[in-house]
Amino acid sequence: MLNDSTIWNDFRGGKGYALPYIYSRQVEHLYRYGRKFTNDEELIKDTIQEMFYHLIRSRDTLGETDNIRFYLMSAFKHRIIRRIQSEKHVGESLNENDPFELKIEYSYEDELIGKETERKKAEVIRKVLKAISPRQREILYYRYSCDYSYEEICKLMSMNYDSARKMVFRALKSLREHLDPSDLILLFLFKKN
Amino acid sequence: MDNKYLEYTAEEMVDDRNFLIWLSHLSETQELDKLLDENPHFALKIREAKEIIRLLAVQEEPVLQEDVNAMWENIARFDRTYQSGFTIRRYHYRLKYAAAVLIILMLSTLGYWKIKQVESPQWYTFKPDTTVQQSRLILASGKEINLKKDESTISVNAKGHAIRINNDSLIAMSDLSEKSAVMPMNQVVVPYGKKSSVELEDGTKVWLNAGSKLAFPDKFTGSKREVFLEGEAYFNVTHDKNKPFFVKTKEVVIRVLGTKFNVSAYRADNEVMTVLVEGAVSLRENKGINLLGKETILNAHQRASFNKTDLTTRVSDEGNVGIYTAWTEGWFPFCKEPLVNVFKKVERYYNVQFVYSELFPSGDLISGKLDLKDSIEDVMKVLADVAKVTYRIDQKKIFIELKQEMPMRK
Numbered sequence: 001m002l003n004d005s006t007i008w009n010d011f012r013g014g015k016g017y018a019l020p021y022i023y024s025r026q027v028e029h030l031y032r033y034g035r036k037f038t039n040d041e042e043l044i045k046d047t048i049q050e051m052f053y054h055l056i057r058s059r060d061t062l063g064e065t066d067n068i069r070f071y072l073m074s075a076f077k078h079r080i081i082r083r084i085q086s087e088k089h090v091g092e093s094l095n096e097n098d099p100f101e102l103k104i105e106y107s108y109e110d111e112l113i114g115k116e117t118e119r120k121k122a123e124v125i126r127k128v129l130k131a132i133s134p135r136q137r138e139i140l141y142y143r144y145s146c147d148y149s150y151e152e153i154c155k156l157m158s159m160n161y162d163s164a165r166k167m168v169f170r171a172l173k174s175l176r177e178h179l180d181p182s183d184l185i186l187l188f189l190f191k192k193n
Numbered sequence: 194m195d196n197k198y199l200e201y202t203a204e205e206m207v208d209d210r211n212f213l214i215w216l217s218h219l220s221e222t223q224e225l226d227k228l229l230d231e232n233p234h235f236a237l238k239i240r241e242a243k244e245i246i247r248l249l250a251v252q253e254e255p256v257l258q259e260d261v262n263a264m265w266e267n268i269a270r271f272d273r274t275y276q277s278g279f280t281i282r283r284y285h286y287r288l289k290y291a292a293a294v295l296i297i298l299m300l301s302t303l304g305y306w307k308i309k310q311v312e313s314p315q316w317y318t319f320k321p322d323t324t325v326q327q328s329r330l331i332l333a334s335g336k337e338i339n340l341k342k343d344e345s346t347i348s349v350n351a352k353g354h355a356i357r358i359n360n361d362s363l364i365a366m367s368d369l370s371e372k373s374a375v376m377p378m379n380q381v382v383v384p385y386g387k388k389s390s391v392e393l394e395d396g397t398k399v400w401l402n403a404g405s406k407l408a409f410p411d412k413f414t415g416s417k418r419e420v421f422l423e424g425e426a427y428f429n430v431t432h433d434k435n436k437p438f439f440v441k442t443k444e445v446v447i448r449v450l451g452t453k454f455n456v457s458a459y460r461a462d463n464e465v466m467t468v469l470v471e472g473a474v475s476l477r478e479n480k481g482i483n484l485l486g487k488e489t490i491l492n493a494h495q496r497a498s499f500n501k502t503d504l505t506t507r508v509s510d511e512g513n514v515g516i517y518t519a520w521t522e523g524w525f526p527f528c529k530e531p532l533v534n535v536f537k538k539v540e541r542y543y544n545v546q547f548v549y550s551e552l553f554p555s556g557d558l559i560s561g562k563l564d565l566k567d568s569i570e571d572v573m574k575v576l577a578d579v580a581k582v583t584y585r586i587d588q589k590k591i592f593i594e595l596k597q598e599m600p601m602r603k
Contacts (some may be wrong), residue, residue, distance in 0.1 A: 008534070019272060023265060026255040043262055052268045056275050063504070128248060144249045158488070172204035176246050 005066045011055075012062050023052065026072050033073055036141065037080050043087075047080045070152050077156065102133040136171035143168055199232060203241035207249075317408045317421035317441070319380060326544075328387045330358065333377030335412070338364065340381075340389060347381060348392035349411060356411075378408040378421070386544030393420070396431040397438065400521040403457065403541040425457040427521050441479060445499045445506075449474040454491075455517045461537075465499040467491060468517040478504065526562040532580055535559060536593075539576065543569045550594045 011018035025098060027048065034044030051072070055062065065071040105117075132140070142148045153164050199214055202562045208214050216239070218368045219225045229236040328340040330347060340347070340358060348357045356364045356379075376460050381401060395413050401407055405424025413419075418438040430438045432451025440447040442458035445465045452472030458465040467476060469491045476489045476497055489506045491497050496511040511517075516526050525533050525542065542565055561579045563572050573591065577584050585592045 019268070020265075023268060027261055027264065031260070033257045041260070045260060049264055049267050049271075055274050056268075099491050140249055144246075168208060169204050172207055174246060174250055176203050176241050179241060179244050 003066070004068045005064065008062075008065050008068055008071070012059055014059060019052075019056070022068060024074075026069055029069060030072060030076050033076060034080060036138075037077075038084060043083060044081070047083055051075055051079055067152070069146075070148065070156075073146070074156055090143065128175060131174045131178045132171045136167060136174075139164065139167050140171050199235050201238060203238045203245060204241035206238060206526045207245050232380070317378060319382070319406045319408065319421075319423060326384060326386075328381065328383045328389050331357070331380040331382065331418045332356075332364070333379050343387050344389070345389045346392075347389065349394045349409075351394060351396075352412070354411075378410055380406060380408045382406050383424070384544065385541050392513065393418075395433065395436075400427040402426065402457075402520055403544070420454060422458060424459050425455070425520075426520050427453070427455045429453045444479055444501055445476055447474050447476050452493075455514075457517075460539075462498075463501050465501070466496060466517075467499075468496045468511055468514055469493050470514050470518060478506075520565065523565045524562060525565055528560045529558040530560070532557050532559055535576070535580075539563070539572065545569060545589050547593050548590055548592045550592075 007018055007021060011022060030048055031044060034047065038044065055073075129137070139153060139157060142153045143150075148156070150161055150164050153159075154161055157164065159167075198206075198215070201209070203213065206216075216225075219228070219342065227487060229239070258492060262479065304357070314421060328342075328345050330338045330340060332338070338358065342359055345359055350357065351357075358364065361485060381389055381391055383401045383403060383405050385404045387403055389456075391399045391401065391409065393399065393409055397418070399407060399409075399420070402425035405422070407426060408421040410419075413436060416436060418433070418436050419441065420439070421441050423442065426440075428438075428440065428449075430449050430451050430453070434450050438449045438451070440456055440503065442448075442465055443460075445467070446456065447454070447467055449472065452474055453470040454472075454474060455468045455470070456466070467474070471493050473493070474491050476491060476499070480501070489497055489508060491508060494511050494514055495508055496514075496517075497506055497508050499506045513528070519526050520542075525538060539545070540547060559579050561575065563570075563575060569591075573584055573586065576582075581596050583594050583596055
């Protein structure tokens with residue numbers, strides 16, 4: 001079984017198998033990640049391609065990594081935010097770390113909205129998810145959907161360990177506080193499995 | 194079981210993988226029901242935790258296979274193109290290829306260059322070192338000008354049309370920059386033992402220390418100002434909030450709006466050091482993907498040291514920034530500096546080479562101040578006294594030995 005370090009080093013060293021290997025294993029994940037930022041699928045595809053072009057071009061100057069998905073997601077995040085910002089002309093935002101309103105939408109939300117019969121239930125979920133900020137949604141996405149460690153989250157979101165933990169716990173807490181007993185019962189009603 | 198779990202809040206449950214594993218194992222047995230009956234509070238927390246987890250579950254839509262394939266075709270083509278780009282340059286003299294093949298390859302190479310121009314270059318390849326003893330200005334056109342003086346000055350006029358050297362000769366710039374998409378760069382190369390200062394088109398002043406190189410354009414077109422540095426320089430950047438100023442060294446990129454700061458990025462040193470006198474700058478690592486390395490913000494009277502080995506940046510407060518900029522005025526003060534570093538700098542300033550006896554240089558810390566206008570003979574007298582060494586000057590070589598009576602230090 002190949003580990004990430006080996007594959008990445010092989011890619012840097014120009015071994016032929018590495019590029020398709022990495023692409024095929026990461027592209028869907030990156031694509032879905034892109035959807036958290038924008039609905040513009042062309043933009044997502046462009047960004048993924050450009051990122052791979054850049055990797056190919058700078059292959060021999062790339063740093064090492066033992067987590068390719070994390071490496072690519074970090075790179076992708078900066079790229080797509082830059083693209084979105086430049087398209088929106090958000091003035092002279094110099095700092096890449098400027099708070100940027102990330103649109104992390106849980107599909108739980110999307111899935112239910114629009115179906116007339118379930119509108120009431122959807123509203124409950126909406127209310128709960130609205131209780132947390134986009135940045136909190138983002139961090140929850142990394143922590144629970146991507147399964148990232150706090151160290152990795154710190155790098156992705158440019159924050160320190162303590163603030164990352166605090167943010168996760170604060171977000172979880174507001175989720176919990178919005179689960180009042182009647183909501184709890186309601187949620188149980190449309191349990192899928 | 195672990196009793197601490199009974200005290201857990203719902204949030205702690207959600208965030209603790211071991212707990213979730215434990216819970217899922219337990220739920221397969223009768224034990225869990227018993228536990229929940231006995232601890233209603235614990236049971237409630239678990240229910241809350243479960244709801245939170247359900248809320249967090251992201252159900253992903255599938256990605257269309259045709260999108261995956263279409264992107265891959267482009268990426269694979271780019272990869273081939275990029276490889277062939279190299280092939281062409283390496284084997285362009287081989288004419289055995291059919292013309293048609295050549296044309297296709299050339300077209301794809303053009304495509305590559307077009308893409309390449311979009312992004313700003315990561316690093317500038319300076320002309321390789323020659324044994325020239327004088328400072329030189331190498332214009333974008335390739336023309337080389339000797340700067341003659343030990344402390345030369347270069348000044349680009351405000352429109353970027355001409356360069357003035359040592360306050361007398363004036364050199365007209367070509368109009369190359371107006372036409373080409375990529376801004377051509379001029380270079381100043383300062384050998385050991387010399388210094389130079391450059392005034393850029395936007396009024397920014399750069400003092401270049403011995404053994405340094407700076408690449409700069411005639412004119413800062415586009416949305417940013419960008420120069421490349423190897424070695425040590427002190428920058429006094431003209432404020433322009435619409436055009437950030439970038440100093441790119443091989444390892445570190447420094448971004449400023451308008452400030453005064455000193456950068457030391459010699460190839461032979463293991464650290465890239467930035468010391469800020471005024472304002473604020475941000476630094477990040479200069480690598481293929483610049484994005485992983487986080488940005489470090491440096492405030493006035495702080496020093497950032499980027500370590501080339503472990504690739505980390507350390508920021509510390511600097512009580513006396515004057516130490517780092519005194520060289521622009523011809524002074525070299527050092528305070529609790531390892532002897533090795535002091536000797537390394539003297540080598541650069543005076544273009545000499547130290548030859549050490551076996552056990553030297555030591556890691557001893559020394560403090561003092563050298564007047565760089567003094568001759569190397571005078572400097573060595575002072576230095577030998579502080580460092581407790583004996584020396585012998587033989588042209589460009591200086592042989593150093595520990596004083597015999599000195600007991601060996603750790």
